[in-house]
Amino acid sequence: MKENEHCPRVTEIQAFCDGEETAAGIGQHLRDCAKCCSAYQDLLALCSTADRLSSSEVLPAGFQDRLQEKLEPAPFPAGQVAAAIFALALAAVFVLEPGFINWWLSVGITLQVSFLIDFFLKLYYLGHSLGPAWVIAALSAIVGVELAILHKIKKVEGYTNAC
Amino acid sequence: MQDLFQEMVEVYGDRVYRLILRYTGDRFRAEDLTQETFLRAYKHLDRFDREKPAGPWLFKIAANLCRNWQRGIRELPVEDIKALDTLPDSNPEQACLDKESEAELRRALKEMPLMYMEVLLLKHVGELSYAEIAETLELELSLVKNRLYRGRIMLREKLEREGR
Numbered sequence: 624m625k626e627n628e629h630c631p632r633v634t635e636i637q638a639f640c641d642g643e644e645t646a647a648g649i650g651q652h653l654r655d656c657a658k659c660c661s662a663y664q665d666l667l668a669l670c671s672t673a674d675r676l677s678s679s680e681v682l683p684a685g686f687q688d689r690l691q692e693k694l695e696p697a698p699f700p701a702g703q704v705a706a707a708i709f710a711l712a713l714a715a716v717f718v719l720e721p722g723f724i725n726w727w728l729s730v731g732i733t734l735q736v737s738f739l740i741d742f743f744l745k746l747y748y749l750g751h752s753l754g755p756a757w758v759i760a761a762l763s764a765i766v767g768v769e770l771a772i773l774h775k776i777k778k779v780e781g782y783t784n785a786c
Numbered sequence: 787m788q789d790l791f792q793e794m795v796e797v798y799g800d801r802v803y804r805l806i807l808r809y810t811g812d813r814f815r816a817e818d819l820t821q822e823t824f825l826r827a828y829k830h831l832d833r834f835d836r837e838k839p840a841g842p843w844l845f846k847i848a849a850n851l852c853r854n855w856q857r858g859i860r861e862l863p864v865e866d867i868k869a870l871d872t873l874p875d876s877n878p879e880q881a882c883l884d885k886e887s888e889a890e891l892r893r894a895l896k897e898m899p900l901m902y903m904e905v906l907l908l909k910h911v912g913e914l915s916y917a918e919i920a921e922t923l924e925l926e927l928s929l930v931k932n933r934l935y936r937g938r939i940m941l942r943e944k945l946e947r948e949g950r
């Protein structure tokens with residue numbers, strides 16, 4: 624094939640050099656056409672020069688580990704944070720409230736109150752399971768105790784008033 | 787999901803790093819930007835079409851990061867050829883020649899318009915096909931061919947001028 628109007632464009636010859644898909648028969652044309660053959664040789668040299676850009680560099684050692692660390696951030700240190708808050712609260716009790724022992728005692732009182740509530744609840748449930756005679760007897764006993772207490776208070780108040 | 791990402795790092799990690807290293811000329815910056823490329827890829831992995839090769843998608847992220855980095859600096863450190871400082875080379879004479887060659891390349895690249903430089907780097911460093919370059923840079927295939935041809939001519943001219 625001689626030089627003719629069917630000569631491929633230079634970018635087509637370049638595509639052939641780069642191993643890209645090209646029109647069928649371009650290889651044969653390059654062998655037969657002196658002008659295109661020369662362009663092809665020039666393009667091979669051009670590609671070879673540009674190939675100086677390629678390199679054999681590889682990722683730095685430890686790259687994947689460092690990447691993995693960034694992908695999985697360290698878990699939230701819940702334990703340490705809770706311990707720090709507790710320590711701060713404890714320090715605050717000492718620093719901000721000089722009467723912290725009184726505060727601690729109030730916790731003891733709270734414990735006693737909860738014990739009383741528990742006791743009355745037990746009595747309530749007991750009342751449900753006892754017969755009426757037992758309930759009347761228990762109430763009579765409570766009334767008796769109450770009368771005794773009132774009598775005692777009256778005696779104490781009478782003594783106080785006398786003073 | 788994790789397997790797909792791992793595969794991306796293994797297949798494209800080196801090439802992405804090389805491309806960014808050519809772009810920035812700085813090993814630390816290159817590692818930093820390569821990490822950022824893969825972190826962004828991981829973050830948006832659900833947007834990736836598994837039917838397609840990951841190359842264009844990853845190189846698009848890398849190219850955007852490089853452009854942003856380029857905007858942030860006025861001057862490319864062309865004389866800074868520490869990129870080759872740690873290359874293992876038993877022959878000091880060869881190492882010296884390599885350094886000089888590297889410096890020439892960096893100066894030539896620096897003088898090139900970005901649109902030609904990017905196509906050249908994607909072809910010769912990223913080892914992408916024309917279609918993949920077109921997808922990465924969102925260009926017509928004919929434009930990729932033209933830019934590649936002009937880019938190669940430009941690079942040769944600049945290197946010849948450097949060699950004088």
Ligand SMILES: [Zn+2]
Nearest residue numbers: 626630656659
């Ligand atoms: Zn021809």
